[in-house]
Amino acid sequence: MSEKTFNIILFTLLILCVLITAALIVYTVIQYHYVSIIHFIAKEPW
Amino acid sequence: MKGKKNGKTGSVLAGQLLVLAAAVLIFALLWSVIWIFVTSRCVSDASDEMKSKMIDVSRNLPFDESSHIVRYRAETILEGDLPVLDGAAALFPLYSAFTEAIYPEESVVYDEKSGDFDPASALQFHNTVRGFNALLDGSVDVFFSAYPSEEQLESARKAGVTIRFVPIGKEAFVFLVNEKNPVDSLTQEELRGLFTGKITNWKQVGGADRPVHPIKRIAGSGSQSTLEAFLGGEKVYTNPLGFMGASIGYSFRWYTTEVVKEGGVKILSVDGVYPDPDTVSDGTYPLSTKFYAMYRTDNENGNIQTLLDFILSEEGQELIEKSGYCRIGAD
Numbered sequence: 001m002s003e004k005t006f007n008i009i010l011f012t013l014l015i016l017c018v019l020i021t022a023a024l025i026v027y028t029v030i031q032y033h034y035v036s037i038i039h040f041i042a043k044e045p046w
Numbered sequence: 047m048k049g050k051k052n053g054k055t056g057s058v059l060a061g062q063l064l065v066l067a068a069a070v071l072i073f074a075l076l077w078s079v080i081w082i083f084v085t086s087r088c089v090s091d092a093s094d095e096m097k098s099k100m101i102d103v104s105r106n107l108p109f110d111e112s113s114h115i116v117r118y119r120a121e122t123i124l125e126g127d128l129p130v131l132d133g134a135a136a137l138f139p140l141y142s143a144f145t146e147a148i149y150p151e152e153s154v155v156y157d158e159k160s161g162d163f164d165p166a167s168a169l170q171f172h173n174t175v176r177g178f179n180a181l182l183d184g185s186v187d188v189f190f191s192a193y194p195s196e197e198q199l200e201s202a203r204k205a206g207v208t209i210r211f212v213p214i215g216k217e218a219f220v221f222l223v224n225e226k227n228p229v230d231s232l233t234q235e236e237l238r239g240l241f242t243g244k245i246t247n248w249k250q251v252g253g254a255d256r257p258v259h260p261i262k263r264i265a266g267s268g269s270q271s272t273l274e275a276f277l278g279g280e281k282v283y284t285n286p287l288g289f290m291g292a293s294i295g296y297s298f299r300w301y302t303t304e305v306v307k308e309g310g311v312k313i314l315s316v317d318g319v320y321p322d323p324d325t326v327s328d329g330t331y332p333l334s335t336k337f338y339a340m341y342r343t344d345n346e347n348g349n350i351q352t353l354l355d356f357i358l359s360e361e362g363q364e365l366i367e368k369s370g371y372c373r374i375g376a377d
Contacts, residue, residue, distance in 0.1 A: 006062045013066060017073035024080055031088035037261050037295040038222060038302060042310025043087040044293055046226035 083289050103171050104161065106139040108146035108154055115143040116368040120361060128153050128168040129341075129350050132177040133190030134268045136298050137337060140215075140369045141190045145169045147365060148356050174268050181340060182207050187347055189340045192217070192298075195271035208343040213336040214357050216372040218299040218321040219272050220333070221314045227292055229253040231315035234276075234332060240294055241273065243283030248292055257291030260284075269297055272335060298335075299326065300370045327372045336374065 001009075032040075105114050116139075128149060131141050145154060145168065155164035163170050172180055178198050180186040182205045193211070194202075202209055221237060223229060229251060232240070239245035241260045249255045262282050263270040273282070273296055285291070299313070299321050306313055313321060317332050325331040339357060341350050356362045363373045 001059055001062055006065075010066060010069065013069055017069065021073065021076060021080075024077055024085065028080060028085040028088060031085065035088040037263070037297065038311055040087050040261065041222055041224050041293045041295050044224040045082055046224060046292075 079290075103138060103156075104158060106142050107156055108142045108149070108169065109151045113142075113146075115139045115146065116365055118143065118147045118361070118365055120147045120356060122148065123150055124148050124349050124352060125150070127347050127349060129187035129345075129347050129353055130168050130170060130185065131188050131190070132170040132172055132180055132186040134174045134177070134192065134337075135171075136217075136268065136300055137190045138171055140366065140371065142169065143365055143369055144353070144357060144362070147361070148353065174271075175264075181209070181342065184342070184345075187341060187345055188350060188353065190214075190337065191340070192268040192272055192335060192337050193275070194340075195274060198271075209340050210343050211338045211340050212354055212358075213374050214339050214354075215337050215363075215366040215374050216326060216334050217337055218326040218331055218333060218372075219269070219276070219335050220297060220299050220302060220321050221316070222295045222297060222302060222311045223314060224292065225310055225312045227253060227312075229314065230312070231318055233317055237316065238277055238280070241277060241282050242280045243285075246283075246285070254292065257285060257288060259288030259291040259293040261293050261295040263296075272296075272298075276333070303370070323372060334372075337371070 105112075107113050108115065131145060133141050149168055153168040155167040156162075156169075157164060170177070170180070170186060172186075174191050177186060177189055178191070178194060179201070181189040182202055221232070227248070229248060232251060236245065236251050240251070240258050245251060246258055247255065248258060260283055262284070263273070302311070302313060315321075319325050319331045321331045321333070326334045339354060357366075358374070367373055
């Protein structure tokens with residue numbers, strides 16, 4: 001794969017990953033707003 | 047020569063693929079951390095028991111056959127100028143039960159589509175912050191909640207409003223942790239340390255080697271005001287990476303009893319005393335707290351006193367007890 005192709009793929013991949021991360025964070029913040037504290041503690045990983 | 051070139055191209059390609067895979071792997075790791083420590087804990091899969099303690103007004107309405115409130119109808123029903131009732135979420139099933147006990151049925155108008163009470167309804171639900179403001183502006187006559195926060199009292203002073211607080215029942219302020227947290231009991235001093243940042247790791251109080259994550263509620267909520275009073279003016283410590291540690295939260299006992307039976311969380315003993323109905327009633331549990339019916343002293347509606355007389359009567363106190371709270375005169 002040429003360097004140019006590699007850079008395009010890498011750049012696209014990074015953009016995609018950043019977008020997915022942003023979407024996950026937004027979704028989490030929205031859910032966190034509605035969750036009860038009790039529920040949040042009950043599902044804590046131990 | 048050609049073979050050497052092919053070999054070089056192959057290793058470059060392998061390196062490129064490795065970079066791409068590493069980029070995906072780093073992000074996948076980040077997503078996993080976010081998902082495991084936060085997102086999955088926020089996605090609700092609450093059972094019916096749990097939902098019954100999450101205040102859904104439509105399931106706790108008076109004069110509704112399917113309502114979850116304690117059903118009681120007194121012999122004497124209020125007439126004339128009916129006091130408008132409002133209050134904290136945790137107390138809604140209680141003042142809804144008071145409404146059913148002594149208000150005329152037609153005084154409550156609820157629109158199921160919008161999920162709101164009609165402005166003319168004698169029963170309203172705006173929760174602690176907006177409900178208290180409604181008491182100050184006079185659109186609500188009697189407000190039910192824990193003792194207001196200093197900010198709320200200040201806003202009352204600024205508005206030139208004097209409020210009378212009538213204690214009507216008792217509740218326990220409780221602290222919750224995950225059931226797998228090895229800590230079962232804390233002193234009040236340790237609890238203050240956990241919430242103010244003086245204690246930042248559970249091992250400092252005999253627990254696991256995990257950071258403390260004190261969870262805050264919204265400002266002005268009944269439980270947040272009670273915590274602030276408990277901390278004596280000190281601010282709640284915030285740990286930005288605390289969600290990766292072990293949490294401690296707080297609430298009122300009424301919210302938690304059924305949920306605790308389901309597992310997942312446990313209530314901590316305070317100073318070695320577990321908050322059960324007996325220890326809350328007799329005051330042995332150190333964080334028993336009163337809740338109040340509040341009204342403006344300049345409110346001349348005579349039915350307010352009649353309502354309070356009912357609440358403080360044997361009938362009213364029994365209604366409080368059956369609704370899951372403790373009598374005011376129990377200690």
